[in-house]
Amino acid sequence: MAVMTSSARPLLNRRLAEFGTTIFAEMSALAQRTGAINLGQGFPDADGPEAVREAAVRALREGHGNQYPPGPGVPELRTAVTEHQRRFYGLSYDPDREVLITAGATEAIAASLLALVEPGDEVIALEPYYDSYAACIAMAGGTRVPVTLRPDGDRFVLDLDELRAAVTPRTRLILLNTPHNPTGTVLTRAELAAVAELACERDLLVITDEVYEHLVFDGAEHIPLASCPGMRERTVTIGSAGKTFSFTGWKVGWVTGAPELVAAVRSAKQFLTYVASGPFQYAVAEALRLPDAYFAAFRAEHLAKRDLLSEGLAAAGFGVFRPAGTYFVTVDVRPLGHSDGLAFCRAMPERAGVVAIPNAVFYDHREAGAPFVRFAFCKRTSVLEEATERLRKAFAS
Numbered sequence: 001m002a003v004m005t006s007s008a009r010p011l012l013n014r015r016l017a018e019f020g021t022t023i024f025a026e027m028s029a030l031a032q033r034t035g036a037i038n039l040g041q042g043f044p045d046a047d048g049p050e051a052v053r054e055a056a057v058r059a060l061r062e063g064h065g066n067q068y069p070p071g072p073g074v075p076e077l078r079t080a081v082t083e084h085q086r087r088f089y090g091l092s093y094d095p096d097r098e099v100l101i102t103a104g105a106t107e108a109i110a111a112s113l114l115a116l117v118e119p120g121d122e123v124i125a126l127e128p129y130y131d132s133y134a135a136c137i138a139m140a141g142g143t144r145v146p147v148t149l150r151p152d153g154d155r156f157v158l159d160l161d162e163l164r165a166a167v168t169p170r171t172r173l174i175l176l177n178t179p180h181n182p183t184g185t186v187l188t189r190a191e192l193a194a195v196a197e198l199a200c201e202r203d204l205l206v207i208t209d210e211v212y213e214h215l216v217f218d219g220a221e222h223i224p225l226a227s228c229p230g231m232r233e234r235t236v237t238i239g240s241a242g243k244t245f246s247f248t249g250w251k252v253g254w255v256t257g258a259p260e261l262v263a264a265v266r267s268a269k270q271f272l273t274y275v276a277s278g279p280f281q282y283a284v285a286e287a288l289r290l291p292d293a294y295f296a297a298f299r300a301e302h303l304a305k306r307d308l309l310s311e312g313l314a315a316a317g318f319g320v321f322r323p324a325g326t327y328f329v330t331v332d333v334r335p336l337g338h339s340d341g342l343a344f345c346r347a348m349p350e351r352a353g354v355v356a357i358p359n360a361v362f363y364d365h366r367e368a369g370a371p372f373v374r375f376a377f378c379k380r381t382s383v384l385e386e387a388t389e390r391l392r393k394a395f396a397s
Contacts, residue, residue, distance in 0.1 A: 015138040015139060015141065016135065016138060016139070018134075018138075019134070019135050019138070022131060023131070023357055023358065023361045024040060024041045024357070027040040027041070027345065027355050027356075027357060028040065028041060028355070030346070030349045030355055031349060031355040033349075034349040034350055034353070035353070036348075036349035036352075036353045036354055036355045037353060037354050037355065037383060037386060037387045037390065038355045039309075039354060039355060039356055039375045039376045039377070039379065039384075039387055040355045040356055040357045040374075040376065041357075041376065042181070042243075042327060042328060042376045042378060043248045043376075043378065044246040044248070044378045044379070045378075045379045045380055045383060046246065046380055047246060047247070048245040048246035048247050048287075049245065049287070049290070049294065051286070051290075052245055052247070052283050052284075052286060052287045052290075053247075053283070055282065055283035055286040055287070056250075056279055056280055056282070056283035058282075059278075059279035059280075059282040059283060060279045064278070064279060064282050065277075065278025065279040065280070065281055065282055066278060066279065067278070068274075068275050068278070069101075069275050069278040069281060070275070071266070071270055071274065071275060072096075072099070072100050072101065072266060073099065073100060073101025073102075073254070073281060074101070074278070074281045074282060074285070075095065076281070076282055076285040077101055077252075077254075077281040077282070077284055077285040077288075078095040078096070078099040078101065078254075079095045079285070080284070080285040080286075080288040080289060081093070081095070081099050081101075081239070081254050081256065081288065082094070082095045082098075082099060082256075083288065083289065084239075084288045085224075085256060088213075089223075089224050089227055090227070091224060091226060091227060091232075091256075093256050094259070097259040097262065097263075098256055098257060098258065098259055098262050099254060099255070099256055099262065100254065100255040100256075100262050100265055100266050100269065101252065101253070101254050101277075101281060102252075102253040102254060102255060102269060102273075102276075103251045103252075103253065103272070103273040103276035103277060104240060104242060104251035104252065104253040105209060105211045105238050105239070105240040105242070105253040106132050106253075107251075107253065107269065107272055107273060107276075108238040108240075108253045108254065108255050108265075108269075109130075109132060109133065109136055109175075109207070109209060109238060110132070110136045110139070110268075110272065111255075111265050111266075111268040111269035111272055112207050112236050112238070112255065112265050112268075113136045113137055113139075113140045113142065113175075113207070114136070114139065114140050114268040115264040115265045115267055115268040115269075116172065116173060116205055116207075116236070116261075116264060116265075117137065117140040117141065117142040117172055117173070118141065118142075118172070119140075119141030119142070120141065120142075120143065120170065121140075121141075121142045121143065121170060121171075121172035121173075122142065122143045122145045122168060122170045122171045122172060123137045123140075123142045123143065123144060123145065123171075123172060123173055123174075123175055124145045124146075124147055124163070124166050124167070124171060124173070124174045124175065125137070125144060125145070125146055125147070125174075125175040126146075126147055126148075126149055126158065126175075126176065126177060126180065127146040127147065127148050127149065127362065127363045127364055127365065127368070127369075128149070128182055128183065128359050128362030128363050128369055128372075129146070129175075129177065129362055130177065130181055130209070130362070131361065131362060133175055133177075134364075137175075142172070143170070144364065145166050145171070146363070146364040146365065147159070147162050147163050147166050148162070148363070148365060148368050149180065149183055149185060150368070151321065151332075154320075154321055154322055155183075155184075155185055155321060155324065156180070156183035156184075156185045156321065156330070157185070158185075158187065158191055160191065160194045160195075163194075163195070163198065164198055167198065167202050167204070171202065171204060172204070172205065173204055173205035173206060173207060174195065174198075174199065174204055174205075174206045174207075175206075175207050175209070176195065176206055176207065176208045176209070176225060177208070177209040177210075178192075178208070178209075178210065178222070178225075178325075179210075179212040179213070179215060179216055179220075179222060179323075179324070179325025179326045180325070180326065181212065181326050181328060182326075182328050182330055182357070182359055182362060182374040183321065183323070183328075183330050184321065184322075184323020184324055184325055184326050184328055184329065184330060185323070185324060185325070186216050186220040186221070186222065186324040186325040187223075189221070189223055192223055192225055192228055193228055195225065195228075196225060196228035196229065196230060196231045199230075199231065199234060200229075200230040200231070200234070204234070205234050205235075205236070205261075206225055206231065206234060206235045206236070207235075207236045207238065208224065208225045208226070208235060208236070208237050208238065209238050210222065210224060210237060210238060210239055211238065211239060211240040211242070211243045211244075211253075212243055212325050212326040212327070213239065213244070214243075214244045214295050214298060214299060215243065215244075215298075215299060215302055215325055215326055215327060216299070216324060216325040217299070217302075217303050217306060217323070217324055217325065218322075218324055220324040220325060222325070224237055225237070226256070226257070232257075232258065233258045233261075234258075234261075235257060235261075236255055236256075236257045236261050236262075236265060237255065237256045237257060238253065238254070238255055239253065239254050239256070240252070240253040240254070241253070241280075241284040241287060241288075243327075244287075244295075244298070245284070245287045246378075247280070247284075250277055250280040250283075250284070251276060251277050251280075252277045252280050252281060252284045302327055302377070302378065304381075305327070305377040305378070305379070305381065305384060306322070306323065306327070306329065306377050308377070308381065308384050308385070308388070309329055309375060309377040309384050309387075309388060310322050310329050311388075312384070312385075312387070312388025312389075312391065312392065313329060313331050313375065313388065313391065315388070315392050315396060316388065316391040316392045316394070316395045316396045317335055317336050317395050317396050318331035318332065318333065318335060318336065318373075318391075318395075319331060319332030319333075319334065319335045320332075327376055327377050327378040328374050328375065328376055328377070329374070329375045329377060330359060330372050330373070330374050331372065331373050331374075331375065332371050332372060333371050333372075333373055334371045336395055338371070339370060339371050340370060340371075341358035341359060341360055341369070341370055341371055341372055341373045342358040342360055342361070342370075344358070344373060345357065345358045345373055348394075351394050352390050352391050352393075352394035352395065353390045353394075354375075354387050354390050354391055356373045356374060356375045357373065357374045358372075358373055358374075359372035359373060359374055360372070
């Protein structure tokens with residue numbers, strides 16, 4: 001029975017009217033219906049380190065976090081986050097005033113935008129973008145201003161002139177993602193320096209989504225924007241345990257930044273989940289202190305998977321953009337005689353027994369992303385081998 005109102009006013013508010021069921025739900029349902037291998041949604045199909053799982057079990061048994069944890073996050077995790085930032089990037093933060101634990105990076109993004117954006121403010125985002133960016137900007141009442149990453153050789157690049165031209169007197173902040181999902185681009189030191197210069201010149205805030213910080217390949221280097229001159233006091237940096245330790249279901253993320261920025265984000269966050277993931281916070285504190293060997297092995301494992309999937313996709317006839325970071329490979333379907341990535345992805349489960357995500361859904365300028373498709377390689381090697389064999393048989397024969 002349909003729900004009606006006396007005024008026939010739509011139930012969904014106008015800010016969210018453009019957002020329906022996510023593409024991930026649609027493609028996952030297709031995978032389930034057809035029995036296709038799901039290389040669409042970005043979650044691992046194996047758990048992370050046993051020691052970290054045991055730390056969560058120990059926390060549960062010892063009664064740590066079974067009730068509401070402190071609003072900013074448990075002290076053990078906030079301290080571990082500061083140690084991590086100092087260990088890998090030389091950045092110093094006060095665990096009491098400059099760190100906030102969130103229900104994953106998604107809540108961190110939402111709380112940051114709700115806290116820092118006034119209705120009518122413009123927010124620049126690099127497209128293609130993680131789909132929650134658009135929804136969170138809308139919920140904050142902001143206006144989304146996309147700047148498009150465009151193919152250049154085997155990578156997608158940021159046009160710094162286009163970025164500069166996008167800034168207007170109404171621009172409040174830049175929402176940056178590096179390593180970048182879905183293109184796999186890792187912004188270089190020179191690119192980040194230019195972003196920092198622009199932010200300082202135009203007095204802009206920057207939110208940086210850095211959840212793939214430990215997945216960079218081929219000599220690429222992850223450089224936090226907060227480490228650039230003048231940026232520590234105007235950058236909200238977002239991290240997450242899910243992608244680095246393969247526990248995406250735990251939903252443990254964090255924000256680091258200057259005290260005023262973190263206090264603002266906390267003001268919004270407290271009315272979202274309030275708190276979350278109590279026992280898992282203690283486990284993630286231990287995970288962040290794992291030895292360097294863990295992070296090196298984690299990167300090497302995913303590099304091998306990236307190469308396996310990239311080579312398999314190329315053998316099937318796709319145009320492949322080999323990513324410098326994240327765990328996604330973007331391909332061009334035009335070498336296979338197609339131009340509509342959305343239609344291609346909807347047909348591929350039946351034709352090839354594999355599911356992927358059309359990049360066009362991550363664009364405002366849909367035509368710019370129309371021929372591109374994203375595959376995830378954060379899966380078991382045997383799954384990737386079977387998927388690439390299915391694709392080769394379907395498209396290279």
